[in-house]
Amino acid sequence: MQTLEPRVSEQRSGSLPRRSFQRAGEGERRAALINATLELIAEAGPEAATVRAIAARADVTPGLIRHYFATKEDLIAVAHEALMTGLTEAAAARLDQLPDDPIARLAGFVAASVSPPVTDPRAMALWAAAMQTVPRDKAMRAAHEATYLAFRDRLQDLIAAALRSAGRPADPRTTRALAIAGNALLDGLWIEAAALPDHFSDIDLPRLALSAFSRLLDLPLED
Amino acid sequence: MQTLEPRVSEQRSGSLPRRSFQRAGEGERRAALINATLELIAEAGPEAATVRAIAARADVTPGLIRHYFATKEDLIAVAHEALMTGLTEAAAARLDQLPDDPIARLAGFVAASVSPPVTDPRAMALWAAAMQTVPRDKAMRAAHEATYLAFRDRLQDLIAAALRSAGRPADPRTTRALAIAGNALLDGLWIEAAALPDHFSDIDLPRLALSAFSRLLDLPLED
């Protein structure tokens, strides 16, 4: 397939006029390169995120990458970290918009976790690409563990508050197990829905997730 | 990093004696190449599964691959299909060893789904590599959907049988939703345990899964 890909000349056509450019601050350029990297990985897989493609997407020449990142591996790791923290922060922001009632808060969080924009094939592809390297890459594993625990701990807090508001015991051992299971449930639903959007298009995923959580906690979350 | 990798000469040192070889049947050689491909992807990611590396692992020269597979993409797709059906068949074989009592069967299936050898970082890496291409590759998506539904339908049958044996209603709509949620729960636990083996080493995952399933079905599965 390699030889059949469209030939893209790396040389400029005529000769002289150098490409004009504007200077940008370090943070801005790094962010643009990270965005370009994530977009490419999401759209066409990690193998499509070549130095040249990333530079082109960021509207920059390839050499500049080396000016901001020592190596391509370095850029990939930084991009992954940005993705993870971005998702976590998005979840945190959503949490702030939820009501005060603990049960409604938990229900809202659960429903949001299996609804757009979280259930997005692009995000799933990025996540899968990252997971694939987690067993082999120490930095990736650390980043994954941190974000996984951040999400799970938040879920555990919501579960504990909901149980207490219903006058139910909420000892740490039990709520931790429930958070692990609940997190796994949301992960699995998210993954499958993103992987097979057509198959899940006629399924009310938030309702299904809320029903399952209600059974898991023996606490009615559906309205 | 590329320039620092150990230089591996592709030429033979002296000159003359051609490498001797033994002929093998088509099925045997294809299986060897598929195994080599899966091993490499699991160990070092898809980018390590080059034609040359696959051939070396299968103790064969690179050219032979083209004799059995039209293209590398073809080999990858066939290897992925072999992986998926292999996992499904392994699960089916395990199912046959379970007892006759429907509740015990369900419990055994659930516990086995989050125990070795299913929870294996190698398998997870392979699965993640496959998932990553599912949104973009039609053949991959079809293969994934088939194996996903095969597993889920089996789980739904087990759930329905267990519910009925307890004198509980088991209409298709309910059991299907329970199977979707249960499948997601098992998927999520499997993934996280494989991704963070150290973090889950002190957690009794089968017990946690059985507890969660018991709550989900309101049916005691633990012994």
Next chain:
DNA sequence: GCCGAATTTATACGATCGTATAATTAGGGG
């Protein structure tokens, strides 16, 4: 025991990749 078809090896090619380095340009401080 040899002959022929199929398997397997050997070699080569063009493309692309990541990286290195030098040349140039932009834009702010004096």
Next chain:
DNA sequence: CCCCTAATTATACGATCGTATAAATTCGGC
């Protein structure tokens, strides 16, 4: 307004990748 530093482009290099094709070897059928 000019210069000086840093940002950016341009070009080149070696390595490796997937693929193509020809030569050689194996081994079962006669």
